[in-house]
């Protein structure tokens with residue numbers, strides 16, 4: 001089944017749910033018509049070039065042999081087309097060769113690329129993160145030498161945080177950076193799980209590496225950020241000798257086979273410090289916040305692909321008698337339970353997409369608004385929504401991919417349909433870029449450290465929109481208002497107990513509860529705009545948006561008060577039971 005980019009849904013989500021028009025004064029050249037044209041071109045590239053490589057890359061995988069990493073067949077050529085098409089520099093500053101478009105549009109384009117080919121899609125997103133980190137924290141020289149090549153896609157970037165003993169806890173990083181006496185540094189250590197850590201598609205790879213200086217204090221305050229290119233770069237930008245770093249192997253994974261996940265060995269590699277010593281983790285967070293949103297978009301992408309395949313299969317596969325039409329040997333789409341699975345998948349997918357776009361709009365306004373009050377409010381909104389965009393959307397990615405397998409029945413478990421690949425691929429998304437447990441603790445902890453002020457602003461908006469719902473969406477109103485009360489109640493409980501085991505135990509339920517509410521709100525906004533005659537002139541499509549909002553309200557938002565109770569259960573029972581007692 002061929003992939004079709006969901007441009008119609010993406011454009012409407014930007015417009016009706018995410019508030020894309022708020023970017024008009026900061027990005028006057030990027031109106032919705034322009035966005036639509038860019039998205040249509042992205043859709044063609046994704047369908048023609050990226051999607052056809054998805055399955056073959058899963059089967060062949062990336063290969064490590066004789067110290068070299070080889071990308072799956074077709075990926076290098078696809079990457080060259082991607083770079084030549086200017087896709088890498090959409091949101092980068094024109095100062096470095098970028099197009100200066102909103103990040104929101106870049107995120108929407110990557111929604112399509114991730115859906116077409118997740119293992120390919122993660123590759124350039126790491127380069128975008130490196131661009132962001134160097135742009136914010138690099139020296140003028142580093143910007144001049146590295147940014148034009150990274151923005152054009154001539155070189156790629158990586159993010160080297162993880163070590164065997166340092167995963168979620170980056171305070172445990174041990175890679176050493178020793179001054180070389182000439183103003184530079186030499187890196188010694190091993191990094192693991194480095195996505196696209198090596199490949200042959202570009203003539204250089206720019207590694208951003210967390211390491212410790214000899215005088216570094218213990219813990220997170222002693223970590224610095226370094227830039228170590230695969231091939232050394234002379235001051236005039238020309239390439240010099242190979243650097244003393246190499247891939248030591250690639251992992252054999254459950255999914256995402258097309259993306260090489262490398263062990264990286266630093267054996268005295270020449271490196272430059274980025275920014276100030278011991279400040280690396282803060283700098284890396286610049287990269288991580290952008291990357292977290294992009295991983296959320298990966299959840300959306302894989303959900304889209306899994307949903308498209310399941311919907312097609314449900315119309316072809318015939319089994320049993322339809323409870324609606326009485327037809328025997330009916331398409332399984334005509335069974336209420338299958339329809340429920342598909343519609344719930346679509347509702348969650350639409351909701352996750354809108355959450356990611358709303359986060360991106362906030363990010364753009366936080367960066368580019370000329371109104372200080374709007375800028376500050378947008379920064380607070382971006383900070384609040386980022387763990388939801390990452391955590392909730394990637395959980396949706398796995399749920400929808402799992403529903404896709406279920407809709408296929410036994411054929412879903414058989415590799416040839418492709419449904420199994422989406423499920424396997426999706427499973428990494430709640431793990432990398434900060435596990436969803438870490439996202440939940442961020443939301444329930446740091447993001448409520450303002451006493452709940454940013455959340456209160458969000459709840460006020462949700463309540464105001466809910467109070468405006470009537471007619472076909474009258475039932476959604478009550479569910480949203482109850483949901484907002486549940487989030488409010490749970491948040492107050494968490495704020496009183498911030499940092500305690502009780503609050504930490506409730507964090508994941510809080511992320512689910514808040515994500516469900518924001519998702520339900522986004523669907524209500526979409527539905528209200530569709531019923532008011534927005535979007536394509538298609539009555540059935542408009543009615544489907546209202547049906548999705550209602551289904552989500554009745555099947556998901558009805559769980560809000562239960563989730564608030566789960567948040568407030570506390571950690572008592574968790575603390576009182578030993579591992580021995582729980583064992584066999």
Ligand SMILES: Cc1cc2nc3c(=O)[nH]c(=O)nc-3n(C[C@H](O)[C@H](O)[C@H](O)COP(=O)(O)OP(=O)(O)OC[C@H]3O[C@@H](n4cnc5c(N)ncnc54)[C@H](O)[C@@H]3O)c2cc1C
Pocket residue numbers: 159160161162166167168169192193194195196253256261428431432433434435436437438
């Ligand atoms: C395919 C793949 C690609 C990756 N790409 C990159 C990359 O490009 N660059 C890079 O640097 N890293 C990368 N990673 C590493 C990834 O970011 C880590 O795996 C992730 O951060 C989790 O760390 P960990 O695996 O050590 O798990 P751990 O930190 O050991 O966590 C194990 C479990 O314990 C939980 N946990 C840990 N600490 C806490 C806590 N304080 N409170 C509550 N729960 C906790 C976690 O949520 C998780 O459920 C990649 C990993 C994979 C598998």
